[in-house]
Amino acid sequence: MTTATVGKHVEQGPEPTGEPLLRVEGLTVRYGLATALRDLDLVLYPGVALAVLGVNGAGKSTLARVLSGLVPATAGKISFDGQDITGWSAHRIRKAGLVYLPEGRGVFPSLTVTENLRLAAGVLRNRSDRVAAVGRALDIFPSLKARSGNQAAMLSGGEQQMLSLARALTTSPKLIIADEMSLGLAPKMVDVVFETLETMKQNGATIILIEQFANRALSFAEQCALLQRGHLSWHGDSKAATNEVIAGYLGDSVATGV
Template sequence: MTTAIAARPALSVSRLTVNYGLARALSDVSFDVAQGSCVAVLGANGAGKTTLARAITGLVPLREGKVLLDGQDITGWATHRIARLGVTHVPAERMILPGLSVLDNLRAAMRWAVPRNGRAAAIERAFERFPVLGSRAKQLAGTLSGGEQQMLSLARALAVPPKLVIADELSHGLAPMLVASVFEALAQIRAQGSTVVIIEQFVGAALELADEAVILRRGELAWSGPASVAGDQLAANYLE
């Protein structure tokens, strides 16, 4: 009789604890993210969601805990080293080069990540995903609307489908139509095999995309489970 071996998680965080000075921002947070799945991280403002993203990607040091990527311990690694393993962090702040055109922003993002002979096709895919960027290819990025800049930031980050993408509050300040475009892009990336961690206040859209959900409350893990039943937990842990 043989025993099935569970697939190794794409991401595993174990007992993550982060302090900012004397203040504790995360305390003993643990969860796994399955390969190719999407997990929604939910919680009120100040619950620790962005700190979690920054801790996973090496932007803030851990007081305690471990981060494993495909079983490899990356705890304490520098952010650039984690990125080279295929981890893309897309923060709410728009990561663009305002003095360059839309097209040159994409070219700059691909310079080290995409072989020269694959860059034209990668840019074409970006414009297919975000047609408005294609129509503004020669426009300076700094003159785009806020929503268009967010699209460009996402397009830059997803120039090459990452192994793991952590999307942090990408819908913040966007019109509903643009929010829909952002979620469609994340769904496409996931369909290509990427694992997605989405940190969102736009709860309905996040849960529709996600397989699992994690709810943080005051820096602690309040609940985790299937996204389909997470709504039952929101009033007690998210809206408090």
């Protein structure tokens, strides 16, 4: 087992031009006395995918939750698409184009596939836009279309994950935060998840991919951030995030995982 290295290291590639889509400054989240995220700085440019890696309890989901307005920031500032969104409600943040796909599917099990999609499309103002968005999402996933009247609870794990992605697609989000989407899925379904995320990326979405295991995420994302006990210990180009680097910071289990 390799000893984890503490301390911040920034491996910078060429600085992209234009305005960042996301800028996080000094972000801290505490749950009671426990600090889950400490003094985090991060800049993400449009169209760039970022893999966030870390062991259990490192603060990955907390980062996703605070960015999407589900937990309050104890300190710090979050700017998204030119606006200061710190303290905004989850609904308002989603409407602004930041969509969080939570761990463990994030679908409503007792609702049908179509009802799940309608709810997700609910942030769109016009009824006709909402209907079109649900239709579009179903067209992308023929296997969901075939089960559109079924309760989400009746879908397989992989199909529920597809539904979660389809929900995100209804609103053409600017930033998608996908939290361990491949967890517990068969390899074939993991392929489907990554292919769908790739399509969203091609369509211009910026993606933050949260994973406990490195390889797949790193081949998908251009940038990588390593989280360690709530602290951003390394951030840079995915190509520079070799197994040795990741093992040095996070240990062998993250570096060699699928």
